[in-house]
Amino acid sequence: MWKTTSDWGAHVEDAIKQMLPPCQIKCPINEDIQRTNVLISLLPENAEAAKDGIIQIGDYLYEKNPFFNICGYICGLCELECNYKTQGGAIRRRLLKRFLSDHYTDYLNQKEKMGNIRDREKVAIMGGGPGGLMCAYILSQRGYQTTIFEASNRLGGALWLIPEYRLPKDVLQTTLDNLVRIVGIDVRFDARIGENGLTLAQLKDDGYKAVFIAKGTPYPRVLTFGTEKVEGQDLSGVMYGLDFLYEVSHGNIEADYFNNKRVVVIGGGNVAFDAARTARRLGGEVTIVALEREDKSHQDGLPADEQEIRAAWEEGLKIICSRGVQKIMGEGGKFRKIECPRCTGVFDESGFNPQFDCDDCVEIEGDILIITIGQAADRVFLQREGLLDERGRLAVDPFTLQSLQNSNVFIGGDVRRVGFMVEAMKEGIEAADSIHRHLRGLHMRWGRKRDYEPMGLPDRTSYKQPTDVVWIPPEKRMHFQLFERGLTLKEAIEEAKRCLTCGPCLSCKACISIGFEKSLYAVEVDEERCSGCGACVYACNYDAARLIQRDDKLVSETDMFRCKSCGMCVAACPSEARTLVDDSTYDRIETTYSSLS
Amino acid sequence: MSGFEPKVVCFSCKFSWGYLADEASFSSKIKNWIPIICSGKVDAKHVVEAFNRGADGVLILGCPEGECHYQDGNYETKKRVRLLHKVLDSYGIEPERVRIELSLDPEGKRIPELVKSMSATIKKLGPVRQT
Numbered sequence: 001m002w003k004t005t006s007d008w009g010a011h012v013e014d015a016i017k018q019m020l021p022p023c024q025i026k027c028p029i030n031e032d033i034q035r036t037n038v039l040i041s042l043l044p045e046n047a048e049a050a051k052d053g054i055i056q057i058g059d060y061l062y063e064k065n066p067f068f069n070i071c072g073y074i075c076g077l078c079e080l081e082c083n084y085k086t087q088g089g090a091i092r093r094r095l096l097k098r099f100l101s102d103h104y105t106d107y108l109n110q111k112e113k114m115g116n117i118r119d120r121e122k123v124a125i126m127g128g129g130p131g132g133l134m135c136a137y138i139l140s141q142r143g144y145q146t147t148i149f150e151a152s153n154r155l156g157g158a159l160w161l162i163p164e165y166r167l168p169k170d171v172l173q174t175t176l177d178n179l180v181r182i183v184g185i186d187v188r189f190d191a192r193i194g195e196n197g198l199t200l201a202q203l204k205d206d207g208y209k210a211v212f213i214a215k216g217t218p219y220p221r222v223l224t225f226g227t228e229k230v231e232g233q234d235l236s237g238v239m240y241g242l243d244f245l246y247e248v249s250h251g252n253i254e255a256d257y258f259n260n261k262r263v264v265v266i267g268g269g270n271v272a273f274d275a276a277r278t279a280r281r282l283g284g285e286v287t288i289v290a291l292e293r294e295d296k297s298h299q300d301g302l303p304a305d306e307q308e309i310r311a312a313w314e315e316g317l318k319i320i321c322s323r324g325v326q327k328i329m330g331e332g333g334k335f336r337k338i339e340c341p342r343c344t345g346v347f348d349e350s351g352f353n354p355q356f357d358c359d360d361c362v363e364i365e366g367d368i369l370i371i372t373i374g375q376a377a378d379r380v381f382l383q384r385e386g387l388l389d390e391r392g393r394l395a396v397d398p399f400t401l402q403s404l405q406n407s408n409v410f411i412g413g414d415v416r417r418v419g420f421m422v423e424a425m426k427e428g429i430e431a432a433d434s435i436h437r438h439l440r441g442l443h444m445r446w447g448r449k450r451d452y453e454p455m456g457l458p459d460r461t462s463y464k465q466p467t468d469v470v471w472i473p474p475e476k477r478m479h480f481q482l483f484e485r486g487l488t489l490k491e492a493i494e495e496a497k498r499c500l501t502c503g504p505c506l507s508c509k510a511c512i513s514i515g516f517e518k519s520l521y522a523v524e525v526d527e528e529r530c531s532g533c534g535a536c537v538y539a540c541n542y543d544a545a546r547l548i549q550r551d552d553k554l555v556s557e558t559d560m561f562r563c564k565s566c567g568m569c570v571a572a573c574p575s576e577a578r579t580l581v582d583d584s585t586y587d588r589i590e591t592t593y594s595s596l597s
Numbered sequence: 598m599s600g601f602e603p604k605v606v607c608f609s610c611k612f613s614w615g616y617l618a619d620e621a622s623f624s625s626k627i628k629n630w631i632p633i634i635c636s637g638k639v640d641a642k643h644v645v646e647a648f649n650r651g652a653d654g655v656l657i658l659g660c661p662e663g664e665c666h667y668q669d670g671n672y673e674t675k676k677r678v679r680l681l682h683k684v685l686d687s688y689g690i691e692p693e694r695v696r697i698e699l700s701l702d703p704e705g706k707r708i709p710e711l712v713k714s715m716s717a718t719i720k721k722l723g724p725v726r727q728t
Contacts, residue, residue, distance in 0.1 A: 038666075040678040042616055042703075044617050044703060044704075045703075049617075167629055237639075377656065458668050458670070459668060460668045460669060461663075461669060461672070462662070462663035462717055463662065478629060482660070497664060500668070501666060508705035511611075512632070514616075516611045516612075516616075517634055517636060539673065541667060541668040542667065564665075564667060565634075566634065566635050566637065566667040566670060567634065567635065567637070567638035568635070568637045568667060568670055568673060570638070570640065571637060571639065571640040571641070571673075571674075571677075574674075576642075585631070585633055587636070589631055589643060590632075592606060592631055593606075593627050593646065593647060593651075593652075596604055596629070596647075596648075596650045596652055597605075597628070597650060597651040
């Protein structure tokens, strides 16, 4: 759509220390959020005319983040740090990306392959979840021959466990299929490491020069009380949330599976809420029992996202907070009830260390018990391959993700630390960088650590309320279709316009990429002319113009990291001390004026 | 006074006016048009100089209130225009000769119309009286 005068060449430069908008710092992969917000705000209101622009924005995001359309459904971490939060509500960046996804995901099927030539070393990636895929994506772009060894028969890993009312299967499938096609990644399915002679040694013999292990956490954590495993987890009617969601995602569970059943879900995290809301949709009468407190702002507060909790309330789920489980009781081999002492504290100085008041104990009856209190990695494999230390912990450098036991092996994603999708993606990116450095003989650490400083709220007098998020009313959403409505083009433009573009221009350059500006002009101050009056300080909305003491007089200067080259300080200066260097606008004014007489 | 064609200089903010239009073809249609990154960049000096160099009017087109990309450039210029009206008036330059409009027009279709209607107003006033 846009005539890209600079061929979209205005990408963001890496800098060792960088000022960024707070949303971009919050995003683990530092997505150029402000930039794409600006571009969305400049889309035409006509859907047909906007198409090209949306694809252009999508292509730009895709380059760095081939999962951006999925983020639009399930992430939104960036919104937690938006400067607008204090002025009525964060920019709805997640829904803006969902909006892009609504138009971009289908286009993926016709998106051309990247022109990357893959003639560098062979790299094996264990696990086809977001971490493994991200690593393979970057290494393939850089010319490595990547092969993903996936234990199951589909890519995507834990993303499949996200219920369909939050992330539609066809969106996920289209994204995965096209990702491996577009960048060129070889995939071997049903390739479980440790089986059929697939070992690290064998991979080495087969010519793989490096291995990234991102096998995730395929096993559910069993329920313990204190240090003891709680008995009764093998009763009929007791299941683990992870297995339950897995079966649901494979379509192995009938629509009325829990009809007339009382379902008790143990756990307070997002996965527990996924399991609970899914069970509700399968007809169950659901009660969630969580160790944590209801008050999310407390350190012992529920870890699930606020919107998950709200949606669960709306859907009629009962949430019992501050209760642990010390006993699972059955009758005739079938689950009957749990015994729940009050939890008095979840975290202390040593970390997760729940305390209970066993005198205050309630019993909760049910027909089904779903335990969703966390996941665990495949430790047997890690142990056998010698990747654990003497205390049984993963021996890996947390900065480079390189194994401390085997320098050709890199480990990341949930297998190292359970987190959000985008955190696993971040580890995939880091592992790819490490593998590249390792194979090219480069220093493993130099120039990698970044310090970011968030920009504050710009001076502004008026603010707008965020666009409403529209959920299908609870009584009408007891199915697996999306429960949240996406933004219309008009809403997306309006919402993107709210963005205060508080970040510095260097990390955005939207205006340059579409030809509004030729470059980010530097502001020069003629200190002879400057009287130190401070009119520029008042005019600047970004705290970029400041007064400093120079010898015996006050003069103004400009912090170019904060400066937006908008020229307002130049217009405000009464003594013409400020100029924008090489700004052709002034030439155009001169040319126009010369033609007047 | 017949035959007097007013020369109107038009500054328009790129973030709200004509960003979906082809700038080159627009330039040929609108005489003395200066697209600018923010209406807040229009200096009082630029306005005064326009009259000094032979302009009969200055039209400034900025973003709708509360929607400036640089937070409040449009508001600053609106204030500036108000002050300029008083200053210019004392030199015999009527307030109608400097106008600011804060609105949104991505396709820029209204730009030629606004220039035209301003020209019509100025035509009635005649050329700027040199004092």
